[in-house]
Amino acid sequence: MFALVSEGELYLRGNAENEKQFYLMGMESLIYRKRGIPISLRYFKVGKILWDDPDRLLQLAKSSLDGMLNDIKTRKNGEMRLKDLPNISLSLERLLWQVGISTSAELREQGSCSTYLKLCSIKQNMGLNVLIALEGAILGFHEAALPHDTRHSLTQWFISHQALVCSSAH
The missing domain is CATH 3.30.1460.30 (YgaC/TfoX-N like chaperone)
Structure with a gap:
């Protein structure tokens, strides 16, 4: 964009x-x-x-x-450090490392939804904003600039997978 x-x-x-x-x-x-x-x-x-x-x-x-x-x-x-991607803080970068994602290529390969589920397995109460932040990082957008259709699709995925997400968190 x-x-x-x-x-x-x-x-x-x-x-x-x-x-x-x-x-x-x-x-x-x-x-x-x-x-x-x-x-x-x-x-x-x-x-x-x-x-x-x-x-x-x-x-x-x-x-x-x-x-x-x-x-x-x-x-x-070139491989950027995860925290250098849009929306990825140092604390989120560390969580990504814990689930085996250490490069932007690995994040893109996993995708936002799969990565989100992995993060939920190690940390409770991950919200929709984390899912949107991950997708923005993959696409290169600040979460505020994420296209509306993409945001809507992620919201629908989040709603439909809420039971799975809640049950996968410890």
Whole structure:
């Protein structure tokens, strides 16, 4: 995802090549509130100045797309530490190690649902947010930017597997 629309506003994805430029242009970063705490995402609001300069807007959009594609290529070719993936905290990384997942490739191979069930086997009270965080990490999205259809599918899986999930936790 190289751009997103939130509350009717277009945001371009920042990356190593264009993020500094976005800041210098005064573009506002998208703020997501998680439990009341503001989290700045790497997406930057397209303002009137850019809407009035379509060539410049297309150039920046292409920069965002190129950066996203480069990030995907880098992730697939090189193994990042799990905690460097979106949504994966140090504590979640340690739990993943405990269930035998130590690389991003292993996480992708297992998938979010299978990994979630493994995590539930060692830790009780894992919620839907962990499942969504895992899928976001696999796809390279912050959990707030996870596509609606993906979030909906995971929610349905979680509801349908709740008995299994609850019974697999110690």
